[in-house]
Amino acid sequence: NAGVTQTPKFRILKIGQSMTLQCAQDMNHNYMYWYRQDPGMGLKLIYYSVGAGITDKGEVPNGYNVSRSTTEDFPLRLELAAPSQTSVYFCASRPIAGELFFGEGSRLTVL
Amino acid sequence: DAKTTQPPSMDCAEGRAANLPCNHSTISGNEYVYWYRQIHSQGPQYIIHGLKNNETNEMASLIITEDRKSSTLILPHATLRDTAVYYCIVMNQGAQKLVFGQGTRLTINP
Numbered sequence: 001n002a003g004v005t006q007t008p009k010f011r012i013l014k015i016g017q018s019m020t021l022q023c024a025q026d027m028n029h030n031y032m033y034w035y036r037q038d039p040g041m042g043l044k045l046i047y048y049s050v051g052a053g054i055t056d057k058g059e060v061p062n063g064y065n066v067s068r069s070t071t072e073d074f075p076l077r078l079e080l081a082a083p084s085q086t087s088v089y090f091c092a093s094r095p096i097a098g099e100l101f102f103g104e105g106s107r108l109t110v111l
Numbered sequence: 112d113a114k115t116t117q118p119p120s121m122d123c124a125e126g127r128a129a130n131l132p133c134n135h136s137t138i139s140g141n142e143y144v145y146w147y148r149q150i151h152s153q154g155p156q157y158i159i160h161g162l163k164n165n166e167t168n169e170m171a172s173l174i175i176t177e178d179r180k181s182s183t184l185i186l187p188h189a190t191l192r193d194t195a196v197y198y199c200i201v202m203n204q205g206a207q208k209l210v211f212g213q214g215t216r217l218t219i220n221p
Contacts, residue, residue: 004154031207033209035211041213042196042198042211042212042213042214043155043198043211044211045208045209045210045211048207048208048209050207056207056208058208058210059210088152090154090155092154092155096204096205097204097205098204099145099147099157099160100147100155100157100209101157102154102155102156103154104153104154105152105153105154107152
């Protein structure tokens with residue numbers, strides 16, 4: 001049982017480039033989340049989804065887009081990368097009544 | 112969902128009990144208290160949760176006050192590997208939007 005899998009683990013982007021962070025879970029969880037964590041800071045919610053086809057903004061959605069075409073996958077798209085998006089990104093999932101399961105994170109640097 | 116307040120940092124000696132407090136004075140009747148921890152830069156890990164009764168598992172104990180306005184996570188015999196940031200959040204079971212506070216940075220000293 002793989003749990004929550006994030007790819008890539010590390011990535012360096014140039015300013016203005018775009019990329020997609022992948023997140024997949026194999027636990028058939030309805031809810032999925034994307035958080036970012038800046039150095040020394042707590043987790044900030046970017047976007048979340050309560051099921052396929054349903055997404056909603058979190059605390060810091062600007063500069064990001066998501067989609068949820070299947071229960072398993074919840075990719076996070078960065079358009080026009082900026083240095084302020086340098087961070088560690090965590091994907092998480094949970095069943096409707098249960099705890100969060102986190103991936104190991106994707107470390108992104110924008111230069 | 113109710114907001115939580117935690118001290119930004121705490122220290123504890125190895126082998127002693129670590130008691131991490133969390134205030135959630137606006138908690139509503141159907142909201143649970145959940146605790147997670149994040150070791151270094153790894154993904155956060157679930158520890159324990161409870162509604163009103165005290166709970167214990169292999170990792171920790173959770174003590175919730177009778178009025179449910181605060182709780183304490185207890186690591187009974189802290190080890191160096193318990194050094195981490197500990198997050199307390201309150202939510203009902205069907206909660207959709209889950210927001211974390213800053214947590215408590217616990218340092219276990221040898």
